[in-house]
Amino acid sequence: MxxxxxxxxxxxxxxxxxxxxxxxxxxxxxxxxxxxxxxxxxxxxxxxxxxxxxxxxxxxxxxxxxxxxxxxPAEGAEGGWGRIRTGVTLIDPATDSYAFRGVDAVALAEAYAYEEVAHWLWTGELRPGVRFTAPPQPLAAARAAAGSLPGDSGPVDRMRVAVIAAGAADPLRFDLGRDAVLGCARGLVPTLVDALPPAGPDVADGAAPIARRLWSRLTARDADLASVRVLDTALALLIDHDLATSTLAVRVAASGRAHPYAAVSAGLGALDGPLHGQASALAHRMLLDVMERGGAGPVVAAHLRAGHAVPGLGHRLYRGEDPRARLLLAQLAEVPAAADALAAARDTLATAARHTPLHANVDLALAVLSVASGMPAEAGEAVFAVARTAGWVAHALEEYAERALRMRPTGVYDGPPAPRPLPRPQG
Structure with missing residues (x-):
């Protein structure tokens, strides 16, 4: 033919x-x-x-x-860049579920604290009561760097400079052995949190849970048990979600044998965008708008009229409700202070359902938490960044065990034919 x-x-x-x-x-x-x-x-x-x-x-x-x-395909991959072997997370669109090392991730997040789930993801071992502590020198460097930014800088901007400074202060950062990387990870996660300036009364106890310490950096309100539980659950749920954009960036960096601080820095860089880490900020502002106007109708209409998707609705990997949103929204229903933000979210869902079958995603749930807790719009991205750091380390560990520089696609040249004459200066 x-x-x-x-x-x-x-x-x-x-x-x-x-x-x-x-x-x-x-x-x-x-x-x-x-x-x-x-x-x-x-x-x-x-x-x-x-x-x-x-x-x-x-x-x-x-x-x-x-x-x-x-x-x-490159060694360790199936289908080249399209499919990369990983034992970290399995997402099953057929059942709208995902698992960490074969165990249902929602069940893990409901039963265990963020640090415990992170340790499970790194090692396949559950260690009840595990706590992460920031090492003094990297923490001091991270605080100095984060504190040097303008006063109105967001928490993730501070994390980006904090991770670079912490790495520079760690002389063992180039040791890519498994134990060394795990030790780095246990110190890096709390360093990112403790480098942020406190928004209210500081939690000086370095052995306190990550969720409790992060709460004091995101809001000046007193920490109630139910709200901190939701924050801790959000951290555990968001640890990993397969090869998202930022995770792929981490694996590319690790393929080139960048040390863990640099690999996490690559992830934080890729996180900066309205389609990834900042999606919850859009949902946060939308909920405030709904609450101010007294209903979701005009807000949803404005988004649709502008040709924009309604923030916090739908996920490309799930046909139904995002399982992370389902658990978080259920927990938020038990927080009295979240009643108004939760009602605004439900009104938005009901209004949008007249036009589209989309369901709530995790960004909408994060927005309910941040609005209800008096946090800034950027809080959801900060929660995402702290949580995902643990997942990024898990993927970096996998990549360090693969052949170096395997994450190297071949470009298909689409420019002018070569060779061309040497260009002449213009003007």
Missing amino acids: TDGTAGDGEDRISTREAAARLGVKPETVYAYVSRGLLGSRRAAGGRGSTFDPAEVAALAARGRTGAAAAAA
Whole structure:
């Protein structure tokens, strides 16, 4: 079967025919294209791809073994960048659930504290009552760096400079042995929290749970048991969620053997965006708007009129309700101070349901917590960053055990043909 390409007078062949001539599956043909071994063009009408039969013949002449090796995924990966082996988190869209090392993550977060879940993720061992303590020198450096930023800087901006300063103060940061990395992680998580300036009465006890210490950095309100429990559950739920954008950035850095501080720094950098870490801030501001206007109708209408998605609704990996939101919203229903924010969230869901079947996601639940607790809009991102640091370390540990520099895709050049003449200065 041949497909003519309009206007060029050449006979081109389909993907299926190219695969047959090469003796491979159609998927492998596209792998050859992604590796730059084979050129392709869109077929007439935009359906499928076409290939130059001479180019296919030349590739076949090189031998199937050589071509297959060039198109093969990197060691430790399946399908190249599309699928990367990991034993950290399994997300099951069919059941709208996810698991940490094979154990239901929601059940873990409901039963155990953040530090206990983090230790489980790192080691596969449950250690009840485990606590994380910030080492003095890295903490002092982190506090100095975070404190040097302008007064209106957000908590995650302070974390970004804190992790760099803490790394610079740790002479053992280049030790990538498993025990050394785990020791670094146990100190880094509390360092990020304790480097933040207190918003109210400080919790000076370095052995206090991470959730309690983070609470005092995000709000001046007194910490009640129910609210801190929700914050602790949120931290545990958000530890990891498979290969999100920031986690992939961490693994790329770790593939190049960046030390744990630098790998976490890569994750914090990738977190900065409205489609990832900052999504909860949009939901926070929306809930305040709903509460101020006395109803979700005009707020939802304004988002839809502007062509924007309603913040806090829907998740690309879940058909129904985000399991993290389900648990957090249930716990928030037991917090009296959250009643108004929770009502605004439910009003938003009911209003949006007239137009779309989307459900609540974890960003909406974080927004209810931050609004109800008197936290700033950026609080959800800070909770996300502290929680996810533990997950990033788990992925870095996996990547340190893989072949170095394996996370290196091959670019498919789409620029002007080479060689070109040396450019002449303009003007």
